[in-house]
Amino acid sequence: VSRVIPVDTFDLVIFGGTGDLARRKILPALYRRFCSGQMEGDSRIIGAARSDHTAEEFQQLIAEGIKEFDPKAYDAEKVAEFTSHLDYVHVDALGETGWKALAEKVSGDRVRAFYFSVAPSLFGALAERLHTHGMADSNTRIVVEKPFGHDLASARALNQDLAAHFDESQVYRIDHYLGKETVQNLMAVRFGNMLFEPLWNAQYVDHIQITVAETVGVGGRGEYYDKSGAMRDMVQNHLMQLLCLIAMEPPARFEPDAVRDEKLKVIRALEAVPADDIVRGQYSAAGKQPNYLDDVGDPTSRTESFIAMKVKISNWRWAGTPLYLRTGKKLKARTSEIAVVFKQTPHSIFGPESGSHRNILTIRLQPNEGMDLGVTIKEPGPGGMRLVDVPLDMTFAEALGPDAEDVPDAYERLIMDVIRGNQTLFMRGDEVEAAWAWADPIIDGWEQRGDRPMPYDPGSTGPEESMMLMHKDGRRWREIK
Numbered sequence: 222v223s224r225v226i227p228v229d230t231f232d233l234v235i236f237g238g239t240g241d242l243a244r245r246k247i248l249p250a251l252y253r254r255f256c257s258g259q260m261e262g263d264s265r266i267i268g269a270a271r272s273d274h275t276a277e278e279f280q281q282l283i284a285e286g287i288k289e290f291d292p293k294a295y296d297a298e299k300v301a302e303f304t305s306h307l308d309y310v311h312v313d314a315l316g317e318t319g320w321k322a323l324a325e326k327v328s329g330d331r332v333r334a335f336y337f338s339v340a341p342s343l344f345g346a347l348a349e350r351l352h353t354h355g356m357a358d359s360n361t362r363i364v365v366e367k368p369f370g371h372d373l374a375s376a377r378a379l380n381q382d383l384a385a386h387f388d389e390s391q392v393y394r395i396d397h398y399l400g401k402e403t404v405q406n407l408m409a410v411r412f413g414n415m416l417f418e419p420l421w422n423a424q425y426v427d428h429i430q431i432t433v434a435e436t437v438g439v440g441g442r443g444e445y446y447d448k449s450g451a452m453r454d455m456v457q458n459h460l461m462q463l464l465c466l467i468a469m470e471p472p473a474r475f476e477p478d479a480v481r482d483e484k485l486k487v488i489r490a491l492e493a494v495p496a497d498d499i500v501r502g503q504y505s506a507a508g509k510q511p512n513y514l515d516d517v518g519d520p521t522s523r524t525e526s527f528i529a530m531k532v533k534i535s536n537w538r539w540a541g542t543p544l545y546l547r548t549g550k551k552l553k554a555r556t557s558e559i560a561v562v563f564k565q566t567p568h569s570i571f572g573p574e575s576g577s578h579r580n581i582l583t584i585r586l587q588p589n590e591g592m593d594l595g596v597t598i599k600e601p602g603p604g605g606m607r608l609v610d611v612p613l614d615m616t617f618a619e620a621l622g623p624d625a626e627d628v629p630d631a632y633e634r635l636i637m638d639v640i641r642g643n644q645t646l647f648m649r650g651d652e653v654e655a656a657w658a659w660a661d662p663i664i665d666g667w668e669q670r671g672d673r674p675m676p677y678d679p680g681s682t683g684p685e686e687s688m689m690l691m692h693k694d695g696r697r698w699r700e701i702k
């Protein structure tokens with residue numbers, strides 16, 4: 222019996238429908254939901270962009286995109302069936318071309334979502350024109366992507382542009398990390414079990430580590446990246462969201478505003494981070510490999526492609542328990558995980574020779590999604606009371622069988638949530654602003670001081686100094702492997 226619940230019939234308009242994100246992520250995600258039977262009836266997906274295409278050309282472009290970016294799911298017949306739901310309108314975001322035609326296409330009484338897969342500088346113009354052409358009613362939802370602003374002032378301006386014509390309940394700000402299966406599972410584990418929550422505080426948790434390591438460099442998107450750096454590209458959004466879910470108080474209900482209120486409180490409780498608690502890095506190969514400066518084409522760039530930092534949350538639950546965040550490009554392996562490192566037992570009855578042990582709950586986002594809990598047991602055999610740490614494996618594929626194998630990816634999940642009208646996994650405007658309010662002084666500090674990132678070898682675990690960040694506290698990073 223399929224557990225897929227079809228969503229209501231919808232019209233989804235994708236501004237920037239011929240762009241990279243649409244071809245690479247959005248349309249392949251919709252195709253997979255279509256294949257799984259979630260997109261029933263005569264739902265329509267309408268590409269809207271500046272270039273002049275026929276519907277057939279758009280369908281062809283998307284079919285090729287699916288073939289290129291999701292070859293495993295590609296099936297010519299299915300794709301043809303799927304693309305028959307696709308239409309195209311040539312629209313000029315800043316002019317009048319196409320708006321009437323678009324309004325006619327989406328005039329029915331059904332859920333209507335507009336995906337702004339375009340530069341943020343166009344958000345205001347799009348919102349305004351949707352309004353002028355009668356498409357901004359209560360059936361309408363707006364989907365926007367990061368980067369949501371460059372700093373607090375620009376994020377505020379974007380929020381105001383959208384708020385001029387739409388209620389907050391109509392705005393879906395995507396952070397695709399929230400759509401990752403394990404990230405949602407983190408909430409299930411925290412709030413669905415009696416076992417963890419009583420220990421989930423500074424009294425029992427020594428520290429928390431969040432690592433998002435990537436092997437890719439910034440080649441290809443240097444122009445965007447060099448203006449952002451790891452802080453704006455990853456920490457202010459993806460790592461911040463992970464931190465919130467790990468640290469928030471239990472919401473009263475798993476409902477959009479209950480969850481987002483708790484996340485906001487965490488962000489507001491973050492302490493300012495002193496410069497000594499941050500290490501910035503930039504990949505730089507002494508040998509042949511291109512280094513960051515080649516990738517962005519600017520030999521003087523001071524943008525960081527790596528960051529490690531110690532973060533403190535000033536509240537009752539977490540006072541005294543730091544969180545260490547780390548993310549970077551061109552590192553040794555692609556691995557993302559959260560590790561909750563518990564304190565040692567107050568007294569070892571087995572004596573010093575039994576070694577030091579602690580429980581670690583590891584939540585792996587990728588690869589090998591899953592969780593394990595390290596527990597200390599007796600090493601089997603006659604050798605006396607020797608202790609060893611073993612993982613209690615909570616990997617879903619094994620425990621749940623085939624059901625766990627076909628997990629929708631983040632975009633599939635999030636786009637369907639938009640159609641269902643569920644904002645739980647989307648960022649609220651005040652959350653984004655609070656995250657910028659925390660990040661801005663850090664970035665301003667670097668600019669004022671002319672701070673230079675430390676070089677690190679591609680394929681390494683980042684600059685040496687990032688190890689020191691932990692060592693000086695008598696702790697160490699988990700291995701990136």
Ligand code: BG6
Binds near residue numbers: 367397435454
């Ligand atoms: C994006 C960043 O938001 O997330 C990229 O702009 C980064 O720089 C990507 O590579 C990482 O996403 P994922 O899902 O591959 O971990």
